[in-house]
Amino acid sequence: QQDPAAQLIKFKSSLNNTGDLTNWDPNVPPCAGESPNWKGLICNKDGSVFGLQLQNMGLSGTIDMDTLAQITSIRTLSFINNSFEGTLPNLLKIGPLRGIFLSYNKFSGVIDGDAFKGMSSLRKVELGNNNFVGKIPISLSQLPILVDLQLQDNQFEGEIPDFEQNDLKVNFANNKLDGHIPKGLRNQDPSSFAGNDLCGKPLSNCKKTLNKKLIIIIVAASVLAVLAIIIMTLFILRTRKTRKNKNIKRQLTKPDRKNTYKTNANEIQMQTKLETYKRTDNGGKLHFLRTDRERFELEDLLRASADVLGSGSFGSSYKAMLADRPPVVVKRFKEMSNVGKEEFYAHMRLLGSLSHPNLLPLLAFYYKKDEKLLVTDFAENGSLASHLHVKRRPDEPGLDWATRLKIIKGVAQGLDHLYNELPRLSLPHGHLKSSNVLLDDEFNPLLSDYGLVPVINKEHAQHLMVAYKSPEFTQHKHTTKKTDVWCLGILILEMLTGKFPANYLEQGKGGKPDLGTWVNSVVREEWTGEVFDKDMKGTKNGEGEMLKLLKIGMRCCEWDIARRCDMREAVEKIQGLKEREDDEEYSSYASEGDGYSSRAMDDDNFSFSVTN
Ligand SMILES: Nc1ncnc2c1ncn2[C@@H]1O[C@H](COP(=O)(O)OP(=O)(O)OP(=O)(O)O)[C@@H](O)[C@H]1O
Numbered sequence: 001q002q003d004p005a006a007q008l009i010k011f012k013s014s015l016n017n018t019g020d021l022t023n024w025d026p027n028v029p030p031c032a033g034e035s036p037n038w039k040g041l042i043c044n045k046d047g048s049v050f051g052l053q054l055q056n057m058g059l060s061g062t063i064d065m066d067t068l069a070q071i072t073s074i075r076t077l078s079f080i081n082n083s084f085e086g087t088l089p090n091l092l093k094i095g096p097l098r099g100i101f102l103s104y105n106k107f108s109g110v111i112d113g114d115a116f117k118g119m120s121s122l123r124k125v126e127l128g129n130n131n132f133v134g135k136i137p138i139s140l141s142q143l144p145i146l147v148d149l150q151l152q153d154n155q156f157e158g159e160i161p162d163f164e165q166n167d168l169k170v171n172f173a174n175n176k177l178d179g180h181i182p183k184g185l186r187n188q189d190p191s192s193f194a195g196n197d198l199c200g201k202p203l204s205n206c207k208k209t210l211n212k213k214l215i216i217i218i219v220a221a222s223v224l225a226v227l228a229i230i231i232m233t234l235f236i237l238r239t240r241k242t243r244k245n246k247n248i249k250r251q252l253t254k255p256d257r258k259n260t261y262k263t264n265a266n267e268i269q270m271q272t273k274l275e276t277y278k279r280t281d282n283g284g285k286l287h288f289l290r291t292d293r294e295r296f297e298l299e300d301l302l303r304a305s306a307d308v309l310g311s312g313s314f315g316s317s318y319k320a321m322l323a324d325r326p327p328v329v330v331k332r333f334k335e336m337s338n339v340g341k342e343e344f345y346a347h348m349r350l351l352g353s354l355s356h357p358n359l360l361p362l363l364a365f366y367y368k369k370d371e372k373l374l375v376t377d378f379a380e381n382g383s384l385a386s387h388l389h390v391k392r393r394p395d396e397p398g399l400d401w402a403t404r405l406k407i408i409k410g411v412a413q414g415l416d417h418l419y420n421e422l423p424r425l426s427l428p429h430g431h432l433k434s435s436n437v438l439l440d441d442e443f444n445p446l447l448s449d450y451g452l453v454p455v456i457n458k459e460h461a462q463h464l465m466v467a468y469k470s471p472e473f474t475q476h477k478h479t480t481k482k483t484d485v486w487c488l489g490i491l492i493l494e495m496l497t498g499k500f501p502a503n504y505l506e507q508g509k510g511g512k513p514d515l516g517t518w519v520n521s522v523v524r525e526e527w528t529g530e531v532f533d534k535d536m537k538g539t540k541n542g543e544g545e546m547l548k549l550l551k552i553g554m555r556c557c558e559w560d561i562a563r564r565c566d567m568r569e570a571v572e573k574i575q576g577l578k579e580r581e582d583d584e585e586y587s588s589y590a591s592e593g594d595g596y597s598s599r600a601m602d603d604d605n606f607s608f609s610v611t612n
Helices: 004-013 138-142 207-237 240-251 264-280 298-303 341-352 384-389 401-421 458-464 471-476 483-497 515-524 543-556 567-575 590-595
Strands: 041-043 049-053 076-078 099-101 106-110 124-126 131-134 148-150 155-158 169-171 176-180 197-199 305-311 316-321 328-333 362-368 371-377 437-439 445-447 598-601 606-609
Touching (some): 401 543, 401 567, 471 483
Parallel strands (some): 131 155, 148 169, 155 176
Antiparallel strands (some): 328 371, 437 445
C-alpha cells in the first residue's frame, strides 16, 4: 500500500477546520504498534491503520475516499457529529469496510440503490440525523452480515426493503416511510419505526390487511358451513385406525427443554413400528452389546411406553420407559446400508465396546436390511442444543459460563477417547453438533452419534453429516483427521455466542452468509465484547478464559488445514482453561475492563482498541 502517513496528510488537506488534528505530523509514524501517535486513529498491532475516528471535531469539507482507499488496511470510518454536507461519499471505494459512522452531520440527497452493493464485510452503518431523502437503498438489505443499521431522523420515504439478516438491529424512526414493515423486522423494538406512516408488526395491523383478512374469514366460514355436513359424514365413515392416526398428529406439541413430545399416540406409533420389525425379520432379536448393564429384549421394548424425542437427519428417536430400569432411547436409522451384515455387526460391537464418562453408551442394536435401530441410555437433561436455542421461561436461567466450560471440557475428553480408541477411522466422530451433545442430570456432556460414518450410506452422509459441511469437503471433496476439529470449533463458537450454526450452513442462500463468513465475522471483528451470548451468566472475572476459548474455537475453525490445530492440541488447550476465580491468571483481562469498548482479534493475538 501507499505510505499511509502521506495519504493521511493528503486526506486531511481536503478537510476544513482541522484544529483538532495538529498532531498529524508527517515526521512521526501514525501508529506505534496498536497505539496511535496521531489523534483520531485506530491502529492494528502491526502498526497499520485500522480506522479513523474523527468525531465531534467540527470538521467539514470533502471526505476524500480515493485517498483513503490507498490505505488498504482501513476497515472503519467514523465522522459522527461534524458538519459535512453533500451526498453520501462513495463507500464502494473501500470495499472491505466493516463500519461506517456518519450520524449527526448535514449529508443530504438521494442515496443510490447500489451504494452498498457487494460490501460483504459491512456490519455497522450509522447515517442517523442527516438530511438524506429518497428510498432506503436496497443494497443495504442485501448486506449479509449487517447487524446495526441506524437511519433515524432523516427524510427517507417509500417502503422499507425486505431486510432478512439474522441479528440485525435497525432504527428507522422519524423519516417519511410508509407501507408494511417487512417480515424480517417484526421483532424490532416498535420505537425503531416511530414517526413514520408504517404499519404491521411490531406496530398495529395494517388496515388493508385487516379488511382482507376479514373477507377471507367470512368466505372461509361460509365454505366451512356448506362443507360441514360432508366432513361430518366423512368422519363417521373413517376407520378406527385412521382416527387414531389423526390423533397422533393432533396431539403433537412443541418439544420441552428435554425434547419430549408427551403423547400416548406416540406409544402406539412406536409399538406398531417395532412389531413390524418383529414380523418382517423372522422374529429377529435385539443384539445387546454391554456387559455392564442389565439385559433387556425386544419384547421389553415392545411393552414399554414411549415418547417421541424428535426427528433428526436419519429418522426419529423415542424415549422408551422400560419396567424397573432407567429409560432408554431408540433411534431409527434409515440410511445405514453402506456395509454388509457381518461388517455392520462388527462395527456395532466396536462402538458398543467403548466406555467413557463423556460418551453416550451404545447398549444394543437391531438389524434389518434397510433400517436399523440403535438403543442408548437416556440423558436426563436433553441436548446442549435445546439449552442453547429453545426459548426458555423467564424464570429459567440460561447455561452459565461455568457449566459451558465444564461441558466443553467433557466434550474434549470424549473426543480424545474416540481418537485414541478408533484410530482407523478418519472421522472418529463425524457428526459432532450441539444436538449430539447430551447432558446428564448433572450437566455432564455425553457425546452421541459418534463413529457412524463407515456404516452410513455415502450420499446421505455427504448430504447431512456435519463433517461434510467442513470447508475441505465443500471445496475439495475430502475430509481429514482434522475435520472433527472443525466441528469442535463450530461447537465452541456456538456455545460462546449462543448462535445456531445451522442458520449459517445453507451456504450463501437467501442472502445469508455462508458458514465460513459467519465464523470470520465472529472472530475477526472488533466486537469481541459483543460476541458472547447475552444469556450466559456468571461471566464476571471469566472474560480472560472466555476469550481464550474463543481463540481456541477460531484455531479449530481455520479453513487452511495446515494452520488448523489437531485434535490433541485442541484438547490440551481446552483442558488448560481455568475453572476457578482464584486460579492464577484467571482474570488476566478483567482488570482492563473499563478502558475499552471493543476488541479486535487477529489470527494469533487478541488486541484491544479504544474506540470511545
Ligand atoms: N439419548 C438421548 N437422551 C436425551 N435426548 C436425546 C437422546 N438422543 C436424542 N435426543 C434428543 O432427541 C432429539 C432428536 O434426536 P436425533 O438424534 O434423532 O436427531 P438430531 O440429533 O437432532 O439429528 P441427527 O439425526 O442429525 O443426529 C434431539 O433434540 C436430541 O438431542
